[in-house]
Amino acid sequence: MAQYADIIEIVASAEASQGSRVDITVRIKNTYSSAIGIMVGGALEYGLSPWPGISFAGPTSNVAGGVTHSFSGYFTMPEKRVTIHAYSYYYGADGSWHFDDEMTKTIDVTEEIESQFGSIEILSYSRR
């Protein structure tokens, strides 16, 4: 349960083809009564260590109390199913970022079928 920076949802497609860009949005709500600084972070779990990060255009924002802010990011789809880990942090009175919440979402690799030809027939033939 988040203290101040509650991750509401991760918006991303359910599947993507290998090598394609996957855009994601992490929606984080400030549950505090007044504005606080919120930061988003993200990592990809699919077998690599350490987990590769997710690029966010604007990872920090001052968010008014009770407001949900959308953080946009992206990554390149790996060759297998990946689990997105999104993290939220709030800026404390001590001048440090504090980890607050985590949410995950899994994205499958779109299965790409090799090119196959099934049949061919001659429909017409004419002199030109």
Added chain:
Amino acid sequence: MGAVYLPSQFGLLLLPLANVQVKPGDKLRITCRYSHVGQADSQPLYAAIGNDGWAGFNEVLHGSKTISVPEDTSWDYHEEYVDITITTAISAGFYDLYAKIGGTFPKVISPSLLDVVEVLAEIPDSEFGEISITDYVKV
């Protein structure tokens, strides 16, 4: 006149096919329909005129071009044509026709259409043999 055999409730049905007459200098356009699934692809579409026999298809003339096939997430049909230029390399007579997709190792081959192309003898160049006066009158 060529023909194809089609299965029917009465057994095999003989469906006559019209033949096309061509002569050297003409082009024969063969339109094909093929099915495809999977990633986008580029492959040669190839068609040949010749004689279908027990040992295979003896090609006399052929034409080919590269076709670009879009990605198909399920089996889909496409149509494309290829031209064969008729040259003096082929002698007068009736010939068969077939088409395929792919290069040395074809991915798919059509059934042959038998005796559907009639190559006409080349018409000789203009020549004058002799002239004679057939009449003379005052006008």
